[in-house]
Amino acid sequence: MAIILNNMKKIFSLLLISSTLWIGSLMAQKSTSLESLLPQINADSLLQTVTDLQNFQSRFALRPGGNQAVAEYIANRLNNYGITAKIDTFHQAGQNWLVGAYDQDFYNVRGVLPAVNAKDDSLVLIGAHLDAISYDHQTWQLLEMAPGADDNASGVAVMLEMARICHENNLRFNRDIHFMAFDGEELGLFGGYYDAQKRQETGENIAVMINNDMVSYQPDENWRLMLHWYDNSLDVVSRAADICAQYTDIDPYIPSSSENNNARASDSYAYYQNGFRAVFAIEYTFSTSYHTDHDVADSNNYAYHADVARYNLAMLAEYAGLDDGVGVEEQPHIATMRVYPNPVSEKAVVRYQLTEASPIAITIMDMMGRVVMQQDFSNQSAGLHIEELDMARFPAGVYLCRLQTVKGMETTKLVKR
Ligand SMILES: [Zn+2]
Structure with a gap:
């Protein structure tokens, strides 16, 4: 399992800061428990979530009623996993070259798994956008079906798989984990900006925002994951690459500056713009069904997808600090x-x-x-x-x-x- 090195990667390793080292030592001590959790990540459960989300037929944010039902599905899943989740509705009106004028309610989902033995008030956020879009790539005509299986039911499925693993193992972390699903990403990162701005205004302390957007398309044996970076988070992307190499069969790929333009094309960019550190994982081989009605569950590779989920679980263990009391009941048994x-x-x-x-x-x-x-x-x-x-x-x-x-x-x- 080789890491694909490029020049940026070498620069990053010089930029490791002390907090990474501190968290790194925390993980070393707990890697046994993490290793017992990783095999529990299940390709079928990812496929099931992608299928459920595809079954909405369209998750285009501007269709009548918007994505309220989609947000309810995600919030219910989180609540069933014991993660208190609420829908955070916001309104936005404007104009966009592709979709025309809009005046619509949007529906983010926010779930929180509270920390135990927390050292401070910092939190780790794992998120993915829940909306989808599809259009004819010749005429730019919007299409009725927007299944968005890879873009981005796959990212939401990873987030929910994390919640499932936490629930089934009664996992607790030393930082709060916020589980987020964003609406309106395809129209301009609406949900991301709405949430990040609010958190910035209230002075929230986000240790890292972990974003997954298109993480299930992998047509061949050469598994790679692109890790887009932000210039306030070079230590994070460097650590993320190491984690990916250590805990998965995927080769992490840190793009050079000229390959990193898509860093701006997903919700993590909104967090970066509000001063938060973030990393954005996306399949290295870009889906051929991008923003079409062919972006369906059958085109994805769920073994690869499961490995991306493993990278995410290891990231949570690293940055949120998997507590010693893994799997231990909090209350006395009666x-x-x-x-x-x-x-x-x-x-x-x-x-x-x-x-x-x-x-x-x-x-x-x-x-x-x-x-x-x-x-x-x-x-x-x-x-x-x-x-x-x-x-x-x-x-x-x-x-x-x-x-x-x-x-x-x-x-x-x-x-x-
Ligand atoms: Zn997307």
């Missing part, structure tokens, strides 16, 4: 649970023991964190309880069974045959 048979084909038996009385909820979630069944019991006494769940109507696959008490939750994987 429940133990067993689910059987496992795999199950029809009826699953949930057998659980409470050490004190508590209202409880038993929830079954699919791989995407969607709740497919929930049963609430108002007050259960201390002692042994048995409930039966009818799993017959669910498609085969992996599910999570969660037992929620007043003092926390127990989760176990349940395979449906």
Whole structure:
């Protein structure tokens, strides 16, 4: 696995600053846990998200109703992963050579995973734009279908995959992680500017903004990832390249100044313009379906996409600091649970023991964190309880069974045959 070196890369290595070294030593001590997490990143789950987003038919921000439903889908996914997410609506009116006049509501999504054992108030932001655009590249006529599978359902899928991994492993970091989806990127980074400006005005301290835009197209064996950089973040891109080389099968590519023009073409540029450090990952081989109705889920390479997601998880571990308490329950257990048979084909038996009385909820979630069944019991006494769940109507696959008490939750994987 070779890193593609160019002159810029050599200059960057001279610019490493002390904070990188500090964070680097933090990671060295925790790389074991990170290495156990990376294989959990799942190509099928990325494909599922890309397909869900493509199924909106169009995510063009100016269509009637705009991207509200898309934002709701993303916010729901984050909330189901235990990340408090809200839609941040803003309005913008103007004129653009391609789309004409507009006067529209736009819908960003903001989710927050709060830090534990935080040293300061800094945060790490991982983001991707949720909107899409497509047009006839001869006539510039806008097209009705804007599936935007690579551009940029792929980036949103990476962000949601991070949330899924955090949730399933109960991960905590030493910095807040903000999960962002931006609307109106294709019209001029509207969502990025709106959010970055607000954060700049309120004096937020963003350690790094990690942007993914078009990260799933890779037609051949020569896997590369372009890491666009900003002149306030040279240490970040240098570290990002090292991380990509260390934790993935992708060769990172740091463009030279003349190859770096596209750094301006995505939301990370809005953060840079507001004084924040950022890095922008994009496929090295540019998609041939860019901004057309051919940008569909089938054209992507999900093994490559999963590896880009691994780079992102390693970046979060590096910059947000994966806490020592990985996978450790925050609250004392009052429940133990067993689910059987496992795999199950029809009826699953949930057998659980409470050490004190508590209202409880038993929830079954699919791989995407969607709740497919929930049963609430108002007050259960201390002692042994048995409930039966009818799993017959669910498609085969992996599910999570969660037992929620007043003092926390127990989760176990349940395979449906
Ligand atoms: Zn894009």
